Amino acid sequence: MLYNKYLSTRNSLIFIFVFAMIFTPILGITHETEWPGEKLAGIFPKAKKFVQRSVVLTTDKIKSIEKDLGSKLRKEDLKPIFYIPIDENKKPMGLVFFVDVQGPHGIIDGAVGLNMKGKVVKVAVYDHKESESITSEKFLKQFIDKGIDDAFAVGKDVEAVKGQEDASKAVALIPKKTLVMSYALFLKRKPKPETEEKPAPEEPTEEIPEVEDLKELMILMVDAYYAIIDYFDKGEGKEEAVSAAKKLVLYGKVISDFEPPLNADQTEEYTEMQEKFGKMLTEFADTLDKSGISDETREQWDQILILVNQAHIRFTGEEIDIESY
Template identity: 50%
Template sequence: MKPKTIASCRIVVLGVLIFVSFTVAWAEEMTLPREKLIALFPNAQNFKERKADLPPEKVTSIEEDIGTKLQPDTLKPTFYIAYKDNKPMGLALFLSVKGPNGAISGGVGLDMTGKVVKVEVHKHNEAVGIADETFLKQFSEKGVEDKFKIGEDIEPVAGEQAASQAVALMPKKTLAISYALFLKRPDPPEEDVAETYEPEDLKEVMMMMKDEYDLIRAYFQSGKNSDKATAIKAAKQLQKYTRFIADFEPPKNPNDTEGYTYFQKKFDDAIREFAQRLETEGISETTQKQWREIVELVNTTHLRFSVEEIDLDEDLN
């Protein structure tokens, strides 16, 4: 059976979703905690306040995520969206957690991909080290998949295990609340055939490439936006399969290794540029031209290195 091609790339997209689950409209007049916000997002030009309501079922899932009960004051969290050039850069949440010597309050900034930008501790009755940048910078870049566990992925402040764990709960809570409300969790990684693939011969590689080729061709024929993502993935997969071509000798002109390498490289470059353009432009004059050139290049390659005549547009199934 022919292996199925499964594409792998995916990015956590926050942009559009950021607004979806909010239940309350913009506050007209706001008194923003500007200094604290600037400390989290120094490059932001403005901030907007958004209030959210956590429905009971979300509260349960967040509590499961963080392994502790949510404080009543977090049930109606107020978020601040940071903007630069009218584009959202991320969000901030101010919250407090229970430390061994009382409440610890602070702020957490997340970027648009759901990663922690910064954690700040504002008020506390613990050792000074827990508000120190050396300790706090460990949280940056961490995301919803991280544990935020002292001794595992977080080094505690010396002698301050419990207070350090309490501070680590701030970004963990912020992430859990943000994801429950409006961030999309990354999909589980899909198996990428090209990563583990060990083709038996060149014909097998070509059959895999033909599957991807057909997806791109279908997109150009239909012009449907719904086929675009599939075509982009297919172009990236095509590029991945190119690296297997070098493992096999062509049946025709096997001694022309220089020429064979030249065509592989040319195809690799062309398909990479095409994949990038397709992502930004979809079907455009440029991508149509690039695709025509790729098809021509492949036809020339086949004429030179394949004994059999190959019609790329022929249905092989």
């Protein structure tokens, strides 16, 4: 039966959905080598907890960020780690990013908090070799409420500390770098309307359900996976199978926030596989919706399994006991 055929490969398929979400993220070359609890609380004091998210930068993404930033990224920027503050209702409040920039007399270590609208809520400066005046509230509070469309330029929208113009420029780069990287990786700019015509209404999009932890998200993925193989096996439940495929596309987008447990330095290959995986699932969901069970959808599903097995061999050497979930 088809069920037996697909059941034999379920461990490999589910592993690629979640293998990057079941291990503790490797800090590697980062700005913070220990959990920065006090610093995080200083930026979002009302947060009940913080969730760490690691991101893989592709070569194209690095070039895009450097172009928008107008300067080269430092080695420490290439494996960014973001911290998501969670409120008492288990809702994200924004993000925190720790940033290092080159100042006139050495490295300036800082952090920036952004709210859910992509606006700066706080800029903090920690270790540095500049004048203490660059850490003053009067200087730093001028960055609050600035966003991606602001210049962060001394003499334009930033007033420098008297006698510390170069250091002020360096500090202004801290929130600018945070915004450029955040928009390149997570956020989207709203296009400026060229006419006064009302935009077409957006189709409602499904959001990832609230989950307590990554294990709970894995359970959702397993349920969606079985809905598809049940449809192939029994020939019933097309609507549920199509919905499950679309959910897997949605859940799969989270995977790119994490590094793989093995060969983490192969960032381009890892990201390419993730993008290919999402594209194949999207095409599969569309074809399944139009044609149901067919030679084409069977072939698409088989190709997804092949890609999953390739990724499994490349980026991990361990199996997951799906039955434990």
